[in-house]
Amino acid sequence: MVSQPHALKLKISSATQLSLVHPSGDEIGIHPLWLRERCQDADSMDLQSGQRLNDPSDFDLHLRYVALSAPAPGRLHVRFSDGHEADFVEGDILAEAAMPPGDYGCPAPVRWDATLASPPRATWREKPGDASIAEWMETFLRYGFIIFEGVPTDQDQVLKVASVFGWPRETNFGITFDVRSKPAAEANDLGYTPVKLDPHTDNPYRSPVPGVQLLHCLANETSGGLSTLVDGLTVAEALRTRDPEAFRILCSTPVRFRFRDKDTELLSSAVPIELDARGNVRTIRFSPRLDFVPLLPPDDLAAYYRARRVFDHALRSSEFEIRFLLNQGDLVMFDNCRLLHGRTGFDPQEGLRHLRGCYIDIDGPRSRYRVLRRNLAGNGSPE
Numbered sequence: 001m002v003s004q005p006h007a008l009k010l011k012i013s014s015a016t017q018l019s020l021v022h023p024s025g026d027e028i029g030i031h032p033l034w035l036r037e038r039c040q041d042a043d044s045m046d047l048q049s050g051q052r053l054n055d056p057s058d059f060d061l062h063l064r065y066v067a068l069s070a071p072a073p074g075r076l077h078v079r080f081s082d083g084h085e086a087d088f089v090e091g092d093i094l095a096e097a098a099m100p101p102g103d104y105g106c107p108a109p110v111r112w113d114a115t116l117a118s119p120p121r122a123t124w125r126e127k128p129g130d131a132s133i134a135e136w137m138e139t140f141l142r143y144g145f146i147i148f149e150g151v152p153t154d155q156d157q158v159l160k161v162a163s164v165f166g167w168p169r170e171t172n173f174g175i176t177f178d179v180r181s182k183p184a185a186e187a188n189d190l191g192y193t194p195v196k197l198d199p200h201t202d203n204p205y206r207s208p209v210p211g212v213q214l215l216h217c218l219a220n221e222t223s224g225g226l227s228t229l230v231d232g233l234t235v236a237e238a239l240r241t242r243d244p245e246a247f248r249i250l251c252s253t254p255v256r257f258r259f260r261d262k263d264t265e266l267l268s269s270a271v272p273i274e275l276d277a278r279g280n281v282r283t284i285r286f287s288p289r290l291d292f293v294p295l296l297p298p299d300d301l302a303a304y305y306r307a308r309r310v311f312d313h314a315l316r317s318s319e320f321e322i323r324f325l326l327n328q329g330d331l332v333m334f335d336n337c338r339l340l341h342g343r344t345g346f347d348p349q350e351g352l353r354h355l356r357g358c359y360i361d362i363d364g365p366r367s368r369y370r371v372l373r374r375n376l377a378g379n380g381s382p383e
Contacts (some may be wrong), residue, residue, distance in 0.1 A: 002079075007022075007023050007039065008020055008021065008022060008023075008097055008098055009094075010076065010090050010093060010096045011027065012068045012069070012070065012076075013027070013029075014064065014068075014343050015065075015067055015068055015202040016064060016065045016068065017029065017316070018030045018035070018065060018068055018069075018076075018078075019066065020094075020097055024137070024343045028198050029252075030093075031063050031096075032063045032064055032080060032081075032260070033056070033059055033061070033063050033202065035054035035078065035088070035093070035166060036056070036059055036063055036082075036084070036086075037052070037059070038078055038088075038093075038096065039084065039087075040085050040086075041087070041104060041247075043084070044084070044086070047342070048317075060081065060082055060104045060210045062081075063080055063081055063082060064081040065078060065079070065080065065081070066080060066081050067079040067339065069138060071087075074088055074089060074090045074091060075087060075088070075089065075090065076088040076089075076093070076229070082140065091250055092265060094209065095301040099242055100278075105366070105369075105370045105373075106141050106143050106366050106369055106370070107138050107142050108142070109141070109142060109143075109144065109233060109338070110142045110143055110331070111233050111234040111237065112143060112231050112234060113231065113234050113319060113320045114318055114319055114320055114321055114322055116322055117138060119145070119147050119229075119322065119324055120139045120143050120145065120147065120149055121146070121148070121149060121215070122135075122139070122141075122146060122147075122149070123148070123149055124148040124150050124151045124331070126147065126152075128164070130372050130375060131376060133355055133368070133372055134369060134372040134373060134376060136148075137365055137368060137372065138367040138369065140165075140333060140335075140365060141365065141366070143231075144231060144233075144236050144334060144335040144338045144339045145229060145332060145333060145334035145335065145339055146332075146333055147324070147326075147330055147332045147333075148161065148330065148331045148332075148333070149300060149327075149329065149330055149333070150328050150329055151205070151216060151330065151331045152277045152329070153216075153219075153329055154326060155218070156176065156356075157216060157331075157354065157356075157357055158176060158214050158215075158216040158331065158356050158357065159175070161214060161215050161216070161248055161331055161333070162358050162360050164368075165212075165333070165359060165360065165364055165365045165366075165368055166212065166360035166363070166364015166368065167360055167364050168358050168359070168360055169205070169210055169358075169359045169360055169361055171210070171359065172263065172266075173187050173204070173265045175358065176356055176357065176358045177356070177357050177358070178354065178355070178356055178357075179355040179356070179357055180353060180355070180379070181352070184308045194225075194345060194346050194347065194348050194353075195345055196340040196343065196344055196345035197341075197343050198288065198312075198315070198342050199228060199230045199315040199316060199321065199340035199341065199342045200286060200287040200288070200289065200318055200340055200341070200342060201232075201284055201285055201286055201287060201336055201337070201339075201341075202287075202341075202359075203259075203359075204257040204268065204270065204290060204291070205257040205258055205266040205267060205268045205290060205337070206266060206268060207258045207268045207270075208212070208361075209268075209283075209285065209335055209336060210336055210359035210360070210361065211335065211337055211359075211360065211361045211362025212334070212335060212336060212359065212360045212361065212362055212364070212365060212366075213333070213334055213336045213341070213358075213359055214328070214331060214332070214357060214358050214360070215227075215331065215332050215355045216330075216331040216355060216356050217326040217328055217329065217330045217331070217354075217355050218328065218354045218355065218356055219351075219352045219353065219354040220232075220325070220326060220327060220328055220352075220353050220354075221330055221350060221351025221352050221353065222346040222347060222348070222350040222351055222353045223346070223347075223350060224344050224345055224346030224347060224371040225293075225344060225345075225346035225351075225353045226323045226324065226325055226341075226343060226344040227321050227324055227325070227326050227341065227343055228302060228321050228322065228334065228341060228342040228343060228344070229321070229322055229324075229332075229334060229339050229340070229341050230315050230320050230321050230322075230339065230341075230342075231313075231320065231338070231339060232281070232284035232286070232338050232340050233281050233284075233338055235314050235315055235320050236273050236311075237281065238283065238312065238314065238320075239273075239314060240381045243307075243310055245303075245307070245309035246306065246310045246311065247273065247307075248302055249304055249307040250271065250273045250307050250308070250311055251271055251272075251273045251274070251275055251303075252271060253271060253272075253293065253295050253296075253300075253304050253307075254269045254270060255269065255270065255271065255272060255273055255285075255292065255294075256268070256269045256291070256292045256293075256294065257269070257270070257285065257287065257290050257291055257292070258290060258292060259290060265293075267323045270283075270285045270363050271285070272284065272285055272286050272291075272308070272311070273311075276318060282337075283337045283338075283347060284337065284338060284340065285380075286311070286312075286315070286340060288308075288312060289364045293305075293312045298327050300327040301348075310322065312375055315340055325342070326355065335362060336359070336362075337362060358382075
């Protein structure tokens with residue numbers, strides 16, 4: 001599928017045939033129903049909400065073009081066999097035709113490994129302009145994370161940052177949560193202890209999982225506690241190449257993830273590596289502290305345990321992991337469905353290490369990015 005609208009062309013092959021022409025010269029006919037359900041006139045669409053007034057499933061399955069014409073450059077007039085007539089902007093049709101299935105309208109991810117020279121960073125501003133936010137969002141969507149420096153260390157500043165990019169999501173841990181060492185009797189998650197945490201995704205026991213996590217460093221007086229990140233896309237694709245059978249098993253074996261304490265019991269079943277309809281890696285759910293594979297036949301379990309081991313060891317290897325210190329005032333925002341995070345151990349006797357976190361869903365940053373790009377383009381501002 002060609003991804004650039006300007007690389008495609010529309011062609012009126014005859015009075016009743018409309019085609020899409022690819023740069024290669026190949027022509028693909030545009031089905032009348034595909035165009036009919038994209039009519040944007042007042043009889044077809046509520047102009048305020050942009051939602052259809054008709055159920056397209058009720059259109060005639062044998063709908064035809066009766067007449068096609070180009071009354072002006074870049075314009076198309078269509079009369080359909082059901083009697084409806086509509087005008088279209090050629091660029092709108094080409095842009096729609098160029099959209100691939102999936103997360104269109106956002107920058108393509110840039111896969112990275114331990115050779116990433118420097119984590120993407122930005123200086124936080126309390127009142128950033130649209131161009132700055134769009135730039136931050138593009139970096140986040142490409143790399144799966146961004147580190148902001150100079151974020152005020154107010155207790156709820158993480159929510160103020162989160163609200164710039166999406167909508168905070170409350171869980172049983174609260175609208176925000178504090179990552180700091182607690183007495184053993186009070187720690188209902190290993191994150192609230194000083195132990196080393198291997199790469200994992202958060203909350204795989206939820207459906208859906210929180211898409212984005214923000215962690216704001218309010219204090220760090222210890223020499224340990226380095227933050228770690230791994231690009232799950234990179235590791236999964238490496239596994240697909242190096243060990244196709246392990247990759248297949250992790251894409252096809254549902255695993256039960258569980259969290260429970262005295263007030264909560266959450267369960268969800270999902271494959272560790274989820275693919276989209278085109279076979280691309282979409283989501284990583286991986287947390288060896290919380291996963292329980294079903295009782296499968298011994299040979300199947302042996303194959304799964306081998307596959308998990310290969311994947312887990314790759315995630316923890318120096319080939320893929322990056323480490324960095326979150327200083328006071330730093331805030332890291334990362335894609336929890338793509339990146340795996342962890343930390344090195346630390347000694348709480350050295351001093352306080354206190355991070356405050358929250359979650360937002362991934363559709364927030366993606367929506368914000370699309371709107372900003374649209375507004376900046378409409379205003380003639382640099383994109």
